[in-house]
Amino acid sequence: MPNRYLGRRIGKYRVTRLLGTGACSWVYEAVDQDLEIPVALKILRPEFAGQEQAETRFRREAATAARLRHPNIVYVRDVGQVDGTAFVAMELHPLTLGRRLALVGSLPETECVRLGIGIAAALAVAHASRVIHRDIKPDNILLSQSGDAVVADFGLARALPSGSFPSDTNTVEGTPHYFSPEQARGRELDHRSDLYSLGATLYRAATGRLPFEGDDWYTIARAHVETPPSSPRAHAPALTPQFEALLLRLLAKDPADRVPSAVALVDALAALPSAPAHAATLPRLGSRTVEAFRPQVPGRFHRLLTAAVFGLVAVLAGWMAWGRTSSGSSAAPSPRPTSIDSTGNPTARGGAASGSGIPLASSGPPRDSTRDTTRHRPIPAPVRRVRLDLSAPDSAQLYVDNRLVAVGRWRGEVPFAPRLTVRAVVPDAPATCHTALHDTVLTRVTPGQRLVIDLPVRGCAVVRYRVEPRDARVSFLSLDGGNTLETRADSAVSFSLPTGRYLMRISAPRCITFSDTIVVRTSGNASPLPRKLFCS
Structure with a gap:
C-alpha cells in the first residue's frame, strides 16, 4: 500500500504525504532534511524492486529529465536507492493538469493557450535533443505555483541515436486516449507523435471531453486511426475559430498534415488572439529559446513577417491608447472622488473634484452592498468549517486529508467537506510495522461539527x-x-x-x-x- 512510506525516512528525505500513484511508482511530498526544502519523491513500487526492466525504465526516466534543462521540464534533484527502495527526488509541483481538470471540467481558451505554449516549448527542447516523450497527457503535466505547465514522467521517453529519429516499431506504449494514430498501430514514431498527444490534451482541457471516448482499448485506438474528431466548438462554443483550427490540425491522422515542429507550434499558439499578451516577449518561450538547440535558423522572409506583425500590433495598440486619451480629455469633469465605508457602500469625500477615486452616482439603482466596489468582484461567502480534536501518542505525526498538522495532539478547524480522512503515523517505523499507521475516514460530516478522535498507533x-x-x-x-x-x-x-x-x-x-x-x-x-x- 502506498501509505506504508508516510512518515518514514528514505535516505535524507522524510515522507509527509501521498501525491499520486502510478502503474510502477508512487509519488510523495517529502522534506529534504539537509536543505530543509520540500521535494517530490518518486518511489519504485516494492513489487517491482529487483526487476531489471522496471528499474531500467525508472533510471532512464530520471536520466532523461535531468539532461533536459528547461523551466517547463521538471527539475531532477537526486537519484538513489536505500535498503532496496529506488527513488528520484524532483522539484515539487503538487498539482497536475489532470487533477485540475477533474475538479473544474475544462479551462478557458486563454489558459489552454498559455499551457500549450509551455508544453510545446518543453517538447521543443526534448525534440532538439532527439528525445520523444511518447506519453503526453494531463496527468503528466504539472502546474507550477504561477500556473505554468511543467512536463514530467519521461518513463516512456526514448533518446534516439543521431541520424535516426523514428522510434522502435511493433511496440504500443502510452495512454490510449492520448496516443497518436501511428502509436496505436505500433509504427515508427517521430516528434509529431508528441504534437498529436498535446493536441488531444488541449482538446480535453478546452472542451471538457476527450477526442475519442470509450473504455475499450481497441475501440479507442481504431478511432484515433480512422475517425475524425468532432468539432471542439460543438462542445465549447466560446472557443475561437483560430484555436479550433489549430487543435484539429494537431489531431490530423497523417503526421505530415500536423504542425511541423514544436517550435512552429509555440509560434502558432503565441499568434492566436487568445494568447497571453506577454507570450511573444518571454525569453524562455518560443523559438528564441529553442533555436539554440537547432542547427537551422528562420529564413529572411520569416523574420520580416514576424517584424511586420509585431509592428502592426504596436501601431494598433498606440492608436487605441490615443483614442482613449482623446475621448477622456473631452469628457465632462468627474464627480468628487469617493471612499468605501465599513459597509461596502461608497461615500462622498470632501475636497476638490480632481484626483482619482470612484465617482458617486447621483441617480440609478442602489449599489449591491455585497460587492467590493474597489475591485468589482463579489465578496466571497464565509468558508464553512469543521472543528477537530485529534489525539495520539506523543511521537505520532497527525495528518488531515494528507496534510501534516501536528505531532501528538491537535485541535483546530479545517474547511468543511462531507468526507475527511485523518491519520496518525509513527515516524521512522519499519515498513512491516502495521500498528504504526492508523487511518480514520469521517463521512456524513456537517458544517460546524466538532469531532473528537483518538488515533491509537504504536511503533x-x-x-x-x-x-x-x-x-x-x-x-x-x-x-x-x-x-x-x-x-x-x-x-x-x-x-x-x-x-x-x-x-x-x-x-x-x-x-x-x-x-x-x-x-x-x-x-x-x-x-x-x-x-x-x-x-x-
Whole structure:
C-alpha cells in the first residue's frame, strides 16, 4: 500500500504525504532534511524492486529529465536507492493538469493557450535533443505555483541515436486516449507523435471531453486511426475559430498534415488572439529559446513577417491608447472622488473634484452592498468549517486529508467537506510495522461539527530470542489488547512486535512450558532472550 512510506525516512528525505500513484511508482511530498526544502519523491513500487526492466525504465526516466534543462521540464534533484527502495527526488509541483481538470471540467481558451505554449516549448527542447516523450497527457503535466505547465514522467521517453529519429516499431506504449494514430498501430514514431498527444490534451482541457471516448482499448485506438474528431466548438462554443483550427490540425491522422515542429507550434499558439499578451516577449518561450538547440535558423522572409506583425500590433495598440486619451480629455469633469465605508457602500469625500477615486452616482439603482466596489468582484461567502480534536501518542505525526498538522495532539478547524480522512503515523517505523499507521475516514460530516478522535498507533521493535529445543513454539500474547503472534523457534530468531507488554510463552512436546512477561520498547532488545526448556 502506498501509505506504508508516510512518515518514514528514505535516505535524507522524510515522507509527509501521498501525491499520486502510478502503474510502477508512487509519488510523495517529502522534506529534504539537509536543505530543509520540500521535494517530490518518486518511489519504485516494492513489487517491482529487483526487476531489471522496471528499474531500467525508472533510471532512464530520471536520466532523461535531468539532461533536459528547461523551466517547463521538471527539475531532477537526486537519484538513489536505500535498503532496496529506488527513488528520484524532483522539484515539487503538487498539482497536475489532470487533477485540475477533474475538479473544474475544462479551462478557458486563454489558459489552454498559455499551457500549450509551455508544453510545446518543453517538447521543443526534448525534440532538439532527439528525445520523444511518447506519453503526453494531463496527468503528466504539472502546474507550477504561477500556473505554468511543467512536463514530467519521461518513463516512456526514448533518446534516439543521431541520424535516426523514428522510434522502435511493433511496440504500443502510452495512454490510449492520448496516443497518436501511428502509436496505436505500433509504427515508427517521430516528434509529431508528441504534437498529436498535446493536441488531444488541449482538446480535453478546452472542451471538457476527450477526442475519442470509450473504455475499450481497441475501440479507442481504431478511432484515433480512422475517425475524425468532432468539432471542439460543438462542445465549447466560446472557443475561437483560430484555436479550433489549430487543435484539429494537431489531431490530423497523417503526421505530415500536423504542425511541423514544436517550435512552429509555440509560434502558432503565441499568434492566436487568445494568447497571453506577454507570450511573444518571454525569453524562455518560443523559438528564441529553442533555436539554440537547432542547427537551422528562420529564413529572411520569416523574420520580416514576424517584424511586420509585431509592428502592426504596436501601431494598433498606440492608436487605441490615443483614442482613449482623446475621448477622456473631452469628457465632462468627474464627480468628487469617493471612499468605501465599513459597509461596502461608497461615500462622498470632501475636497476638490480632481484626483482619482470612484465617482458617486447621483441617480440609478442602489449599489449591491455585497460587492467590493474597489475591485468589482463579489465578496466571497464565509468558508464553512469543521472543528477537530485529534489525539495520539506523543511521537505520532497527525495528518488531515494528507496534510501534516501536528505531532501528538491537535485541535483546530479545517474547511468543511462531507468526507475527511485523518491519520496518525509513527515516524521512522519499519515498513512491516502495521500498528504504526492508523487511518480514520469521517463521512456524513456537517458544517460546524466538532469531532473528537483518538488515533491509537504504536511503533515496533525487534525482539530477539534463543530457544532450545529448536522445534519449540514461541508465542507473544499482547497484554494491551493486541493480537497474539506465534512462530517456531527454528524458523526465526527474532520477531518484530508493536511496543507494549506481552506474555511470552514457549512450549514443546515433552517439555515444561515456559512463560514470562516482557516489555517491548522502541529501543528494542539488543541481546537475545535465552531460554532452554526442561524436557524429558
